[in-house]
Amino acid sequence: MRLIALLILALFIVAGVVVGALNAGPVSYDLAFFQVTMPKGAGVLLALVIGWLLGGLTAWLGMSLRHRRVLRRTRPSNGKTPARA
Amino acid sequence: MSILYVLVLLVPAAFASGWFAARRAAVHRSGMRVSELSSDYFRGLNYLLNEEQDKAIEVFLKLAEYNRDTVETHLALGNLFRRRGEVDRAIRLHQHLVSRPGLSEAMKTVALLELGEDYMRAGLLDRAEALFSDLVAMNAHAPSALRHLVAIYQHERDWHKAIDHARRLEAMTGDDESPMIAQFYCELAEQARQHGARSEARDYLHQAFECQPDCVRAFMLTGRLHAEAGEHAEAVEAYEAAVGADIAFVPEILPPLLNSYARTGQMERAEHFLRDILARYNGISPVLALTKLYNQRDGERAGIEFLTSQLRQRPSVRGLMALIDATMDKIEGEARENFLILRDLTRKLLEGQAMYRCSRCGFGAKAHHWQCPSCKGWSTIRPIHGVANE
Ligand SMILES: [Zn+2]
Numbered sequence: 492m493r494l495i496a497l498l499i500l501a502l503f504i505v506a507g508v509v510v511g512a513l514n515a516g517p518v519s520y521d522l523a524f525f526q527v528t529m530p531k532g533a534g535v536l537l538a539l540v541i542g543w544l545l546g547g548l549t550a551w552l553g554m555s556l557r558h559r560r561v562l563r564r565t566r567p568s569n570g571k572t573p574a575r576a
Numbered sequence: 577m578s579i580l581y582v583l584v585l586l587v588p589a590a591f592a593s594g595w596f597a598a599r600r601a602a603v604h605r606s607g608m609r610v611s612e613l614s615s616d617y618f619r620g621l622n623y624l625l626n627e628e629q630d631k632a633i634e635v636f637l638k639l640a641e642y643n644r645d646t647v648e649t650h651l652a653l654g655n656l657f658r659r660r661g662e663v664d665r666a667i668r669l670h671q672h673l674v675s676r677p678g679l680s681e682a683m684k685t686v687a688l689l690e691l692g693e694d695y696m697r698a699g700l701l702d703r704a705e706a707l708f709s710d711l712v713a714m715n716a717h718a719p720s721a722l723r724h725l726v727a728i729y730q731h732e733r734d735w736h737k738a739i740d741h742a743r744r745l746e747a748m749t750g751d752d753e754s755p756m757i758a759q760f761y762c763e764l765a766e767q768a769r770q771h772g773a774r775s776e777a778r779d780y781l782h783q784a785f786e787c788q789p790d791c792v793r794a795f796m797l798t799g800r801l802h803a804e805a806g807e808h809a810e811a812v813e814a815y816e817a818a819v820g821a822d823i824a825f826v827p828e829i830l831p832p833l834l835n836s837y838a839r840t841g842q843m844e845r846a847e848h849f850l851r852d853i854l855a856r857y858n859g860i861s862p863v864l865a866l867t868k869l870y871n872q873r874d875g876e877r878a879g880i881e882f883l884t885s886q887l888r889q890r891p892s893v894r895g896l897m898a899l900i901d902a903t904m905d906k907i908e909g910e911a912r913e914n915f916l917i918l919r920d921l922t923r924k925l926l927e928g929q930a931m932y933r934c935s936r937c938g939f940g941a942k943a944h945h946w947q948c949p950s951c952k953g954w955s956t957i958r959p960i961h962g963v964a965n966e
Contacts, residue, residue, distance in 0.1 A: 534583075535582060535583065535586065538583050538586065538587050538590075539586055539587065539590040540590070541587075541590075542586075542587040542588070542589075542590030542591040542594065543590040543591065543593055543594035543597075544594060545591055545594065546590065546591035546592060546593065546594025546595035546596075546597075546598070547594035547595065547597055547598035548594075548598075549591075549595060550594070550595040550596075550598035550599050550602075551598045551602065554598075554599065554602050
């Protein structure tokens, strides 16, 4: 199982390197305040990383919020003050 | 095709992948596989309740391997090992648990207590003693630790320390341990008596009475001390008080009491006392004692008559044997042979019988013990009442 995952990962890395080499030309973005110019491959990679991080952050925030709510409900009299019923 | 079209497709996929990765990590960390775990846990519990300890151990071992954070699982497993007699495995498990870094103080003391019980089970009493003493000093699970310490000192027959710790236990829990402490003083008195230190023995008996004013054993020991000193009148008083304290011990008390009656020549008083017991107690011992008394005083015929009349009311193999022995001399010829066979048979019947039984755990014994060898309860072993016993 783990071996297959590693193989697929290697395949994607090779594909990424090949596609990046084939599209080496720079691309520039106008982000209103400033302009960035970078290779096309790097642009795609950056977008993917940012998307991945955002997804993780959203999931984590949602879960920790729910966790805190559950804790508050199950342990009402942890302190001195009783929870509102 | 512009690069933007590619991004429109790929970025949501990256977002979703990040989302799932985060959730998976969180589930792993906080043990949200509780449902999966607890199904295993309840399966193990089920095996335990059904006394299928092998399967329970298998499940709990898997559980402990699966989630190394569950101290409770380890504790349950150690307990199981100890109960099955695999003490060395239990010791290793609990030692591992105690030495584990990051264990909360409360859990560590629980593991220490378990480890002490392992040591006790393995017979490493000095190690167990040190451990329990530490726990008492730390004031962690002190009542349990004190109880174990008292058990250890009883085993080592170190009665002074046993008394000391039993009193501390009393002060801590508020439970009344005085009958047990009285027994410890009786043990001390018995030791002193065996070494010929009579006044020391009396001091201990005094303490025993202070703990438990109606301690049968202390009365019996008092009687024995007086009898050994030749003070038979006082011995009679003490033995009669012993019967008054607990009539169940009549078979133990009667032989020395009758001896003291004979030495003081108080046969009238003996008859009166035995008649009184006869009315309140339905064993065979007082009947046999009275038969002997009538034998000596009024002749054999009177003794046999009394015995036969009593045997109709309380059938007893021991009574039958006494009757056979008494009538043996009067019989000649073939009947005598048959009587001999009958006598051998009754003797064999009595030989295999346990005369005493623990009222707490059911342990059967041929001789009387003050402490049950099985459950270690004090004064729980009592004469069995039945046709073949008392
Ligand atoms: Zn017992």
